[in-house]
Amino acid sequence: MSCKTISAANVAESFISELKQQITALETKPLLVAFLANEDPAAAKYAEWSAKTCAETGLRFECRRCPRTELEDRLIEANEDKNVHGIMVYYPVFGGTQDGYIQNIVSPQKDVEGLCFKYRYNMYHNVRYLDKENTIKCILPCTPLALVKILEYIGAYNKILNYGDRLHGKTITIINRSEVVGRPLAALLANDGAKVYSVDVDGIMELHRGQGLHLKKHEVFETDCTLPEALSRSDIVITGVPSPTYKLETAQLKDGVIAVNFSTAKNFQDDIKGKASIYVPSVGKVTVAMLQRNLLRLFEYQTKVKI
């Protein structure tokens, strides 16, 4: 079979070695503090894993456990603590909209996950810098950013085109429209020039910058397009359905499709390699590299300027 399977570890490699180099050169090693305020064993596992990967690159990592009723105060404390350079929270804490409040408690200066309103607003509006001189880049959420980096690695971004337009001509379906991954990812890819079908259980949205990319940022439209129609038109299909029983039918995909799965479950069928040109079964390792990259960036800004 001609399909290339790309492992996240391979994509992460160059980022990891760049991170190591940068961190070695630093006198103070940046400190990432992760708050664990739920009883989810998956979150605890993820914290262990984060500790391990930070140790590998030379970053300092601290997992702080606290009752969820104290989380807000602990976050404010960490915001004000100059020895803390990055802050993250394992969600869900309260679940639902109260977690949206917590996301905004984390200071933009330390928000390695890019979940506070300021970063989200800028991302949706295709504003890439915090300052007018374009020296301070906005922080992007880790998993969507990881997916962009993967698409760059596998050649989906066309470097012949101008920076910011490199997905022009590409049609992409994303199955997941969560506020943490699917919706920001759809916006990022549409802002880079793609036509995106954003799919969730409630229906499909279409995002793009108009014919010839005449818009500076994407627009969103409700569409009557069905999932089979979207899939039949898509050069790239990205899935993130957190269910072990959900399987996308290979027959519905275009021959030579690029298939990327960011769910912890396998969303493609076993025969995907008989149809896809490129298959990326998971993205987690790139996500963790992006988390560290965001931390380094914030560390640099903290020592330079106020965001």
Next chain:
Amino acid sequence: MSCKTISAANVAESFISELKQQITALETKPLLVAFLANEDPAAAKYAEWSAKTCAETGLRFECRRCPRTELEDRLIEANEDKNVHGIMVYYPVFGGTQDGYIQNIVSPQKDVEGLCFKYRYNMYHNVRYLDKENTIKCILPCTPLALVKILEYIGAYNKILNYGDRLHGKTITIINRSEVVGRPLAALLANDGAKVYSVDVDGIMELHRGQGLHLKKHEVFETDCTLPEALSRSDIVITGVPSPTYKLETAQLKDGVIAVNFSTAKNFQDDIKGKASIYVPSVGKVTVAMLQRNLLRLFEYQTKVKI
């Protein structure tokens, strides 16, 4: 029966006449723009009602319908339009956490509902002014504010005590912990000195400022206290369960309790008046008065200072 039933219309009366007086004195009548981006007939009804009540006091009201995919752009447009003084949105639009993003799109200068992060943060932290000179009051969300005003009207706030401590000694149960009413209300009442049991389907939280109100703002605790226990201790019980079948058992309440219902359904049993000292069956008319009061405040600030 000795129970006094207090109608929201009576509580609203003095606010409405104050509003009319203030508005009459204004050369430019403040304009409230409400965005209707869902197909909910209840929201359309509410918009009609808002139009009617604004007309009564002399405020200008405009309901703008738009597809939800255009809502963000329309809100930004209204933020920048000097002829618009207040902005509100009929939720849910997208539902879930995406609506939390939309709430932050509304400028704090025009946020009559007090739902943007800045106002919510200040409310939870018992910060009542936006400026250091204490001249610009924060906007509070309309329904929680209406409930505070109702509790003041019916004498639950003790004016002998210092402003900000006037619920000291009171125990209050609130059945509803939504981000829009129940949780902010619990915080407001606890910040005013009450001991609050905040109840929802997931359990009960306890909020208070510690013994002798030694804290400046409330703290939150998970509690094992059951609903019957909470009710048996509560001087005031406030309900907001949006279900016609939910009925709080009168037998579980303290004799002489103050019973307040802000749900559109009747959450108390018909025999409530045989036990309560005061019964407030609905709050909507006070909520609308508070909405208009918030608008007038923002109008005043817009002509004076930048928030």
